[in-house]
Amino acid sequence: MKSLGNIRRSFAPWTDPDAKPFITFRNVTKRFGDFTAVDDLTLNIYHREFFALLGASGCGKSTLLRMLAGFERPTSGEIILDGQDIAGIPPYKRPVNMMFQSYALFPHMTVESNIGFGLRQDGMPKNEIAERVSQMLKLVKLEQFAKRKPHQLSGGQRQRVALARSLAKRPKVLLLDEPLGALDKKLREETQFELMDLQQELGLTFVVVTHDQEEAMTMADRIAVMSHGKVIQVATPAEIYEAPNSRFVADFIGDVNILDGKVSANGNGKIELAVNEGFTIRTATANGPTPGSAAGFAIRPEKMKVTRAAPADASVNAAPGEIWDIGYLGDMTVFYVKLDSGKVVKASMLNALREVEDPISYDEKVWVSFGETAGVVLKD
Amino acid sequence: MNKLGSAIFSRLVIILPYAWLLFFFLVPFFIVFRISLSTTAIAQPPYEPVFALADGLSGFFGKVGQFSFANYIWLTEDALYLNAYLSSIWIAGVSTFITLLIGYPIAYGMAQAPRTLRPTLLMLVILPFWTSFLIRVYAWIAILKPEGLLNQFLLSIGVIDQPLIIIGTNWAIYIGIVYSYLPFMILPLYSALEKMDNSLIEAAKDLGCPPISAFWKITFPLSLPGVVAGCMLVFIPAVGEFVIPDLLGGSQTLMIGKTLWNEFNANRDWPVSAAVATILLLILVVPIVFFQNAQAKAEEQGR
Ligand SMILES: Nc1ncnc2c1ncn2[C@@H]1O[C@H](COP(=O)(O)OP(=O)(O)O)[C@@H](O)[C@H]1O
Ligand SMILES: [Mg+2]
Numbered sequence: 001m002k003s004l005g006n007i008r009r010s011f012a013p014w015t016d017p018d019a020k021p022f023i024t025f026r027n028v029t030k031r032f033g034d035f036t037a038v039d040d041l042t043l044n045i046y047h048r049e050f051f052a053l054l055g056a057s058g059c060g061k062s063t064l065l066r067m068l069a070g071f072e073r074p075t076s077g078e079i080i081l082d083g084q085d086i087a088g089i090p091p092y093k094r095p096v097n098m099m100f101q102s103y104a105l106f107p108h109m110t111v112e113s114n115i116g117f118g119l120r121q122d123g124m125p126k127n128e129i130a131e132r133v134s135q136m137l138k139l140v141k142l143e144q145f146a147k148r149k150p151h152q153l154s155g156g157q158r159q160r161v162a163l164a165r166s167l168a169k170r171p172k173v174l175l176l177d178e179p180l181g182a183l184d185k186k187l188r189e190e191t192q193f194e195l196m197d198l199q200q201e202l203g204l205t206f207v208v209v210t211h212d213q214e215e216a217m218t219m220a221d222r223i224a225v226m227s228h229g230k231v232i233q234v235a236t237p238a239e240i241y242e243a244p245n246s247r248f249v250a251d252f253i254g255d256v257n258i259l260d261g262k263v264s265a266n267g268n269g270k271i272e273l274a275v276n277e278g279f280t281i282r283t284a285t286a287n288g289p290t291p292g293s294a295a296g297f298a299i300r301p302e303k304m305k306v307t308r309a310a311p312a313d314a315s316v317n318a319a320p321g322e323i324w325d326i327g328y329l330g331d332m333t334v335f336y337v338k339l340d341s342g343k344v345v346k347a348s349m350l351n352a353l354r355e356v357e358d359p360i361s362y363d364e365k366v367w368v369s370f371g372e373t374a375g376v377v378l379k380d
Numbered sequence: 381m382n383k384l385g386s387a388i389f390s391r392l393v394i395i396l397p398y399a400w401l402l403f404f405f406l407v408p409f410f411i412v413f414r415i416s417l418s419t420t421a422i423a424q425p426p427y428e429p430v431f432a433l434a435d436g437l438s439g440f441f442g443k444v445g446q447f448s449f450a451n452y453i454w455l456t457e458d459a460l461y462l463n464a465y466l467s468s469i470w471i472a473g474v475s476t477f478i479t480l481l482i483g484y485p486i487a488y489g490m491a492q493a494p495r496t497l498r499p500t501l502l503m504l505v506i507l508p509f510w511t512s513f514l515i516r517v518y519a520w521i522a523i524l525k526p527e528g529l530l531n532q533f534l535l536s537i538g539v540i541d542q543p544l545i546i547i548g549t550n551w552a553i554y555i556g557i558v559y560s561y562l563p564f565m566i567l568p569l570y571s572a573l574e575k576m577d578n579s580l581i582e583a584a585k586d587l588g589c590p591p592i593s594a595f596w597k598i599t600f601p602l603s604l605p606g607v608v609a610g611c612m613l614v615f616i617p618a619v620g621e622f623v624i625p626d627l628l629g630g631s632q633t634l635m636i637g638k639t640l641w642n643e644f645n646a647n648r649d650w651p652v653s654a655a656v657a658t659i660l661l662l663i664l665v666v667p668i669v670f671f672q673n674a675q676a677k678a679e680e681q682g683r
Contacts, residue, residue, distance in 0.1 A: 069582075090585070090590075091582070091585045092585045092587075092589055097587065101579075102579050104577065104579040104580050104582065104583035106584075106598060107580075108602060117584070117589075118587030118588050165583075166586075
């Protein structure tokens with residue numbers, strides 16, 4: 001069976017037409033004065049899903065999250081949580097908890113009382129609070145820091161306190177606003193997997209905001225790519241990467257080459273595209289623009305091959321060019337190939353071997369080639 | 381060269397406040413303290429011993445030998461002084477508390493106001509300083525006296541049918557102190573509340589805390605350094621306040637500032653009034669030390 005990318009877990013309620021979404025944003029708009037931060041947005045999030053909101057800074061991700069937490073009211077539209085419209089419910093009565101971008105730890109309280117704060121609000125008996133707090137401390141591996149104040153902790157430790165505090169009440173939904181933003185790269189990668197394990201273990205619904213695409217790809221079951229208050233595409237990381245629905249998404253996620261042209265044929269599950277670079281690309285695409293309409297072709301660098309000889313198989317797409325630049329990155333080598341039309345495309349090849357017999361070098365004449373399923377056709 | 385320059389500069393920066401303290405606090409204090417150890421004399425200045433260069437070393441030690449703590453013992457023997465101290469502390473304490481009760485909501489409101497409006501509000505708080513303190517206290521006489529504005533107003537709307545006697549009572553002093561020192565309470569409170577991170581309140585609400593409870597659990601504890609600073613700034617000058625009790629208070633009003641004034645001017649007893657001042661200073665140094673401790677703690681909390 002073929003599928004896009006590697007599947008992490010067999011969890012896909014969004015493909016089930018009978019599955020009921022856990023959280024629904026329906027035509028939600030949020031305006032600040034005459035600035036529209038969230039624009040007529042509709043979105044479904046499912047129970048136990050790890051959902052990521054991805055987009056450039058200022059595109060309205062935090063605003064969306066804050067509406068779910070209750071700190072902002074939608075200008076119009078409705079938000080439904082577990083079958084209930086939550087418009088009138090104040091933040092302190094919502095079954096969601098948020099991990100703040102700035103952590104927002106209470107500076108005058110110890111780690112312990114920070115984590116227990118929400119439980120004390122609920123009037124939980126003292127011994128149960130103590131038990132839950134020590135459980136949480138263990139979960140985030142901060143047992144020996146229980147009596148410290150936030151300012152006596154490192155950034156990573158504070159982040160884990162914030163996480164423990166937001167998890168302590170066992171919310172139905174945990175909202176995380178750029179949870180790993182302040183951590184360095186290594187700690188961030190470690191924590192990403194910790195968060196995923198936690199989410200699986202506790203069976204919670206996570207909605208995480210991030211502007212880091214790698215982070216979203218690593219952690220999320222599905223990603224909503226946002227731009228200017230709108231959702232452009234909602235899909236699994238593999239779908240977002242391998243089958244972007246628009247130029248914006250293709251360009252936003254990872255590296256991509258986009259070749260512009262006109263559809264010359266469409267039928268039998270194949271589309272032919274005459275690109276401006278002076279050759280025709282055959283793609284295995286069932287639905288697409290009709291012949292004559294303008295379209296783009298998006299292909300990832302690692303899906304293209306660079307060889308000295310033209311590929312023998314005539315069904316493979318190929319174009320001649322010249323090596324313009326080479327970037328050696330260790331794990332792979334990136335070739336910048338100048339096609340005969342003058343356009344430079346990027347092709348990367350894994351360095352599977354340590355030593356290469358007669359490597360391709362600068363200014364050589366080469367062919368870039370790719371198969372029928374290597375790229376996607378983008379409607380204009 | 382440059383390094384040397386900056387080293388000298390950083391020394392200077394440290395030395396300046398110390399020099400300031402030395403010349404304008406420590407030296408005057410020692411002069412006062414020295415007078416408090418002297419005895420009254422009908423002379424110019426009205427106390428002895430008086431040091432002169434001509435005394436020589438032995439004369440100097442002889443005069444030092446005349447120093448005594450008799451004035452301090454005198455202060456303990458007459459209940460007037462103790463009562464004046466206690467009454468001053470009581471009046472200053474009550475006034476400080478009332479000032480806090482009024483000042484906190486004002487500062488809180490200012491800190492919550494739109495960012496663009498805040499400088500204007502701050503300006504309004506400082507505005508009274510643009511007229512003389514004395515004139516403003518006199519204005520209160522016009523307001524509070526039996527035929528004054530307040531009584532006329534209350535009589536005209538029928539709340540009272542006899543003018544209230546406020547002037548000459550401790551009520552007038554409370555009103556005067558609270559009015560005069562309110563900006564000193566508001567400013568440090570505002571600065572503490574203004575830099576408060578709003579996401580802390582949101583976090584508290586997020587964890588199930590209704591707004592009022594979030595105020596008491598988060599906002600108020602975090603504004604405590606401001607509360608302490610404001611209370612000190614009001615309490616310390618209020619204890620030694622002289623103008624307000626003199627103008628607004630009556631003959632039965634007992635405040636140490638007034639007592640001191642009487643000793644100094646009416647009785648022309650410089651040594652006793654110097655002793656009164658020295659004790660007053662000691663009473664005030666204790667809260668200052670307390671205040672500094674609180675500040676150091678706040679800094680240690682990393683705010
Ligand atoms: N309280 C507010 N008042 C006015 N504008 C706001 C407010 N909150 C957010 N915005 C604006 O809304 C836009 C989206 O903000 P936000 O949701 O925080 O973006 P991000 O995707 O970076 O989290 C930004 O342009 C921001 O300036
Ligand atoms: Mg944000």
